[in-house]
Amino acid sequence: MMSSRLMRPAFAAARSTATRTAIRTYAAPAADTKPPVALFGLDGTYANALYTAAAKQNVLDPTSKAISSLTQILKSDPKLQTIIAAPTLSDSDKSQIVAELEKHTGGADKSGTVKNFLSALAENNRLGLLEGVCEKFGTLISASKGEVELTVTSAAKLDDKLLKRLETAIGKSEYSQGRKLKTVTRVNPDILGGLVVEIGERTIDLSVSGKISRLNKLLEDAV
Known part of the structure; x- marks a missing residue:
């Protein structure tokens, strides 16, 4: 399983456009781990970081399945997006939300890559970006498959x-x-x-x- 310490530099670097250099430093290894198309916006930055982390661990396929499961949950329950985007969430609330979301990855996240990604979003108060990140991650996966x-x-x-x-x-x-x-x-x-x-x-x-x-x-x- 990828350690949270390895994941955190990439996801934490996505806090603002001012820290994109840190993301590039983390996501600039071999070409086969590089996102296949350019994405923009903060959700695109997180999607790039998730793609690179999954590619490094050779778990793109299961990560894609886990993200697809999360996307379905978000689209089927509009209230969920409102809950996770609330600005007043406590650390305890965030931990419970991450644990609950992890349950909806369909068991595909055996590497813990998506869990670490969700934890990074929670720590940076960016859970409200989740749906957009999921959609852009899907764009990256589609592009990687031609x-x-x-x-x-x-x-x-x-x-x-x-x-x-x-x-x-x-x-x-x-x-x-x-x-x-x-x-x-x-x-x-x-x-x-x-x-x-x-x-x-x-x-x-x-x-x-x-x-x-x-x-x-x-x-x-x-x-």
Whole structure:
């Protein structure tokens, strides 16, 4: 099991953008442990540190499974995100939260890598970043497998046939660049209708709310 002392330099270094040099020092070993794509933001910094720590221990696959399990829990229980992001958590509260989250890793975290990561987030009062870190870690894993993430946001749940047609069309387009698609669907009633398609760094906004925004801008520019 990786000791918490080995993990802590990487995760503690992610406290602020001012300490990114420390992260680079920890995460600059051999190329095969380096995150495959560039990520930004504090959640991206933590995701990079987690990827590097897991790669060093050769536990990327089980770590990915553990993080996927945590992602499912966070998405299925919206109240959980509010609880872990509370600014008034005591040290005892944080320890209990870490222990509870560890239970939901599906037994995949035998190396303790994810537990150490969660402990580092708790110590630095960054548990509120967990969902974002999990998502960005998934991006790193997909990139390491030669996949590209396709995120489709709709106002209501998409019909499976329509989703398959969309995947097929994008898979044949220049957007996928010949890579395997990893599809993530999201529901956001605020877009009113239509779709917002994100693939890699590109966003195709075909939503009703997007069209209204563009129309409003045209009207404002015309006045």
